[in-house]
Amino acid sequence: MKNVFGKMILAFFAVAMMSAVSPVDDGYKVGEQAADFSLKNVDGTMVSLKDYKGVNGYIVVFTCNTCPYALMYEDRIIALHNKYAPMGYPVVAINPNDPSVKPGDDFASMQARSKEKSYPFKYLFDDGQKVFPAFGATRTPHVYLLDANRYVRYIGAIDDNAQNPAEVTVNYLENAIAALKSGNNPDPSETKAIGCTIKVKS
C-alpha cells in the first residue's frame, strides 16, 4: 500500500516536472498581452517596458552580438529605432543567449558592441533566460511588435531579405507598424525567417 502511494507521488512529480519544462514555442501569440520584465541595460540600469513614457508601442527585438543574421540586421535595427522612436515605437533589444554557451554574448561584450556601434536603443541582457521563453522567441533576430498596452500585434522577421537590404521587397515590420498607426491589424501578423538558435545550456 505504501509502495503504491509512493508511486503515485512519483507519478505526480513526473507530471508536474513535465509541465514545468514547457517547450519554448509556447510563448505569446499575436493578440496576447506580454508581461512586463525588468532586465539590465548595457548602461547598468534596470529597464522595464513601463519605464518608457508616452509610447505607442515597442519593437522588441531578440538579437545578439554573435549571430551572423543578427549582425546583418544590426544597421537596420539602428535605423528602425532612429525612424520609429520619434513616432513612439522605440526598439527594445534583448540578448537572450547564455554567455556560458556563446562567450561573445556576455554582458561586457554587449556593452562593447553597443558602444562601438552607438546603439541609440536599450540593449538588455536576459540574464537567467526567463524573458525569451515567455515571449516564445526561438532565434536571433526575432521581432515582437507590441502596442502601447503590451499586446503582441506582430511576430517575426524585419523584412524579406537578410543578406541584401537593397533587394528587400517586403518590409514586414514597417508595414506592421504602419498598420498599427492607422488602427489596423498587421497583415501578415506573423512571418518566418532563418536565424540562429538561441543558445541555452543543454
Next chain:
Amino acid sequence: MVYAMLLIFSHFSFPPVGGEMNSFSSIEKDSLFIPVYTYDELKPLLSKDNDTTYVVNFWATWCTPCVQELPYFVELNMAYKNQAFKLILVSLDFKKDYIRKLQPFVVERSLESHVVVLEDNDSNYWIGDIDKTWSGSIPATMVFKGTKRAFYERTFHGPEELKEIVKPYLNL
C-alpha cells in the same frame, strides 16, 4: 573527392559563354560544384514515395551548433550505409560564402554526395511549407520515410540521440 575533382574539371573544360561580359561572379558560379536549388527545386527531395529513410539536416557553416552536430550525422550515415538510408545536408550558407567557405568545408569533410544549397529569399513561405512548427532557427532536422515524418527544431548532442529517432524508421 575524385568525383568532386572530375566535376570541377568538367566545368573548366566547358568555359562559360558570354566572353568579357561574364564577370567574376559567373566564373565563381561555374567553379561551384555543389548544387544550388530554389525551394521549388529542393521540394521533391523532401518527400519520396519509397522505402528509403531520409534524414535532412538544415545547417550552415556560420552556425556553430550546426557544425558541432554535423559529425553525428556523418556517423549516422556510416552506421546505416548498408541500409536504405540517405543523408541530405541542406546548406543555408550566404551566397558570398559558397566558394570561399562552404565548398572548402564540404571537400575537407568529404560531404560532396550529401550537400545541397537552398537559395531562396522567400523563407517566410518555405520554412512553414517544410514544417509548420519550424520557426526558422537552425540547426533543424527532418526524418521521413514514405508518409511518416518528424521534424526537430533542435540541436543533437551525440550520435546516439540521432540514432534513437532514426532507428524506428529503418524498421518500418
